[in-house]
Amino acid sequence: MIKSKFTKVLVLLLSLVLIMAAFTGCIKKKEENIDKKSEINESNKVGAIYPLEVEDDFGNKVTIEKEPLRIVSLAPSHTEILFAIGLGNRVVGVTNYCNYPEEAKSKEKVGDFFNVNVEKIIELAPDLVIQYGQGKEEVNKRLKEAGIKVLSYEPESIDDVINLIDELGKITNRQRAAKMTIVDMMAKRDFVLSVVSxxxxxxxxxxxxxxxxxxxxxxxxxxxxxxxxxxxxxxxxxxxxxxxxxxxxxxxxxxxxxxxxxxxxxxxxxxxxxxxxxxxxxxxxxxxxxxxxxxxxxxxxxxxxxxxxxxxxxxxxxxxx
Missing domain, CATH: 3.40.50.1980 (Nitrogenase molybdenum iron protein domain)
Structure with missing residues (x-):
């Protein structure tokens, strides 16, 4: 009888231990998931401070008041950079030649390098326009009069591209994604250099x-x-x-x-x-x-x-x- 009662108590204690372990495990798992989610959410917010003073490749100084959420790209290469650092959902306008990645084809078209549809850009109400080269003076003037920030870049080497990706990462608060893209690029470059060395x-x-x-x-x-x-x-x-x-x-x-x-x-x-x-x-x-x-x-x-x-x-x- 005593043995039977002891067995029941032992079983009850073991059950409580298992329940507590499972409960603790769930809490720990939940905490890990929360930490992981927080890490993902914070992965690209590592110190961008607005307003942010920016100077482009042509000496134009622009103040970015807040994190750009609507961006127009006036070059296929710029479009590829923006998508590579996870900003595809913020790109609201691209050129007729922006065909990569596939998602870029579905974005609103605003002309091309030679013929920019200024009215269309203004209609899209972007926070930021990024163009290749200096662009046309009249186009730049009209965009600025409309209160749209314009930055101009013309990278001429792999290092220039890497620097631009880093720069756009800072401007858009996607520093970590930009760094990851740069690391991948440098790894590919170094691989090729080692093979032909x-x-x-x-x-x-x-x-x-x-x-x-x-x-x-x-x-x-x-x-x-x-x-x-x-x-x-x-x-x-x-x-x-x-x-x-x-x-x-x-x-x-x-x-x-x-x-x-x-x-x-x-x-x-x-x-x-x-x-x-x-x-x-x-x-x-x-x-x-x-x-x-x-x-x-x-x-x-x-x-x-x-x-x-x-x-x-x-x-x-x-x-x-």
């Missing part, structure tokens, strides 16, 4: 357009990508970033790799190889002519490091096997 430089020509023949000269994005990818740009001493290039000079310098991209042209590898005078160029003879995606290799946004890898794989395919 020590490889012999390969002579490369990049065709911007055929008639007249134009290329990417010193200081251009393509020039930097070719150099980082283990190539030698045969137009490295040309005058200007995008100069004309003589056919005679092309044949004389004899590139081993011929790169180009499609910009609405009816261009194929065969059409390039069949051009008069091209038959003696090494790149033509050795079937090393490549047509690349212009959106990846020339947009100064997060995917520019993908462009670097793409070019490196064409210049040094053996290094990636």
């Amino acid at each position: 020590g490889k012999e430089k390969v002579k490369v020509f990049y065709e911007l357009q055929a008639k007249p023949l134009m290329t990417a000269g010193p200081g251009s994005f393509i020039d930097e990508l070719i150099n980082l990818a283990g190539g030698e740009n045969i137009a490295k001493d040309a005058k200007g970033k995008y100069p004309q290039f003589d056919l005679e000079q092309l044949i004389e310098r004899n590139p081993d790799v011929y790169l180009t991209s499609k910009y609405g042209e009816n261009k194929t590898v065969d059409s390039i190889k069949s051009r008069d005078g091209y038959e003696n160029i090494n790149a033509i003879k050795n079937d090393r002519v490549y047509i690349l995606d212009p959106d990846i290799i020339s947009r100064p946004g997060p995917r520019i490091v993908d462009g670097l890898e793409l070019i490196a794989r064409k210049i040094h395919p053996e290094a990636f096997k």
Whole structure:
């Protein structure tokens, strides 16, 4: 009888212990979830202070009074940056050429680099407009008169892109997301550099357009990508970033790799190889002519490091096997 009572008490005590453990576990789990949720909520709010004084690439000083919640992007590369740092839901207007990521295609269109629809932008009531280059003076004036903040950026290297992502992260209070994007970019860049490290430089020509023949000269994005990818740009001493290039000079310098991209042209590898005078160029003879995606290799946004890898794989395919 006593043993039976003792057993019942023991079972009751064990049940209470299990209940308390489960209860404590639930509380701990709930606390962990709350902490995790708080961490997510705070992950991109690590110190932005408004009003924030900002100076863009052209010396324009702008005061950002509060966290921008409605943004118009006037460049595909800027659009890609904004989406990359988690601001897709704040982008209310983009250009006709903003096609990446897929969600960007559904945003309101406000024209393009050459023809900006100012009325449409004002109608969208953005807190901030980000454009590539200085933009048109009249457009800038009208936007500012409407009380819209305008910032202008023109990154010209991978480092410039990284700095811009960091800057936009601060302006929009998405610092941590910006840092994560930058880390990913630097990892991809460093991977490519390590793969081509020590490889012999390969002579490369990049065709911007055929008639007249134009290329990417010193200081251009393509020039930097070719150099980082283990190539030698045969137009490295040309005058200007995008100069004309003589056919005679092309044949004389004899590139081993011929790169180009499609910009609405009816261009194929065969059409390039069949051009008069091209038959003696090494790149033509050795079937090393490549047509690349212009959106990846020339947009100064997060995917520019993908462009670097793409070019490196064409210049040094053996290094990636």
